[in-house]
Amino acid sequence: MQSRVALVTGGTGGIGTSIIKRLASMGHKVATNYRDESRAKAWQEKMKAEGIEVTMAKGDVTSADEAQAMVREIENRLGPIEILVNNAGITRDTTFHKMKPEQWNDVICTNLNSVYNVTRPVIEAMRERKWGRIIQISSINGLKGQYGQANYAAAKAGMHGFTISLARENAKLGITVNTISPGYVATDMVMAVPEEVRAKIAADIPTGRLGRPDEIAYAVAFLVDEEASWITGSNLDINGGHHMGW
DSSP states (O other): OOEEEEETTTSSSSSHHHHHHHHTTTTTEEEESOOOOHHHHHHHHHHHHHOOOOEEEEEOOOOOHHHHHHHHHHHHOOEEEEEEEOOOOOOOOGGGGGOOOOHHHHHHHIIIIIIHHHHHHHHHHHHHOEEEEEEEHHHHTTHOOTTTTTHHHHHHHHHHHHHHHHHHGGGGTTTTEEEEOSSSSSSSHTSOOOHHHHHHHHSTTTTTTTTTTTHHHHHHHHHHHHHGGOOOOEEEETTTTTSSSO
16 A cells, blocks of 8 residues: 555544554554644654654644644645544533533534544545545444433534545545444543443443454554445444444
């Protein structure tokens, strides 16, 4: 596979880091965004120590203007973005009858509006070049729902509608658009949950364990491959059998 420029939003998190490592190992030039400069520099140095070069660009993906400026900076430094992984996401959990407007808006803006904000600046050039890979990192909870996550589930479900519509619009132009829906993955956020709670979660998963970030990254690598050109408008569930559909 030829080397391409890949942007992974929210790349400094557990799943994002694994995706970046995987794409870099495939020979791609990888970039991500940041808001906290000191944290970003520390993460970048850690990646460099592992032999992975990552281009960092400041940008809040909840802002259309900042997202566009971030994309332009990355393209000026690396070249046209041909692979986009919309991975940025947050949680602000509470039951809906207690949910404040900012808890709803923060999650919708970060998890769903960001998908528009970052994809819009790259899609026209992908159409002109007649090649592109766009992947949304959604969630099992966008499919089955979750107590206390009406905001998160709504945003993650919205990614699916975005994916299938964009896939239809661009299928004839060599651009594939797909979604990955991870189940419970052993990221820092999940591992911070009390051990007895994690044990209950794992007991509900047919495989008997949490997922690993590198297992999600493997799915991204599969979908961006040249040979995956007939896979578009799809959702790939990766959850150890925790939620099954057909």
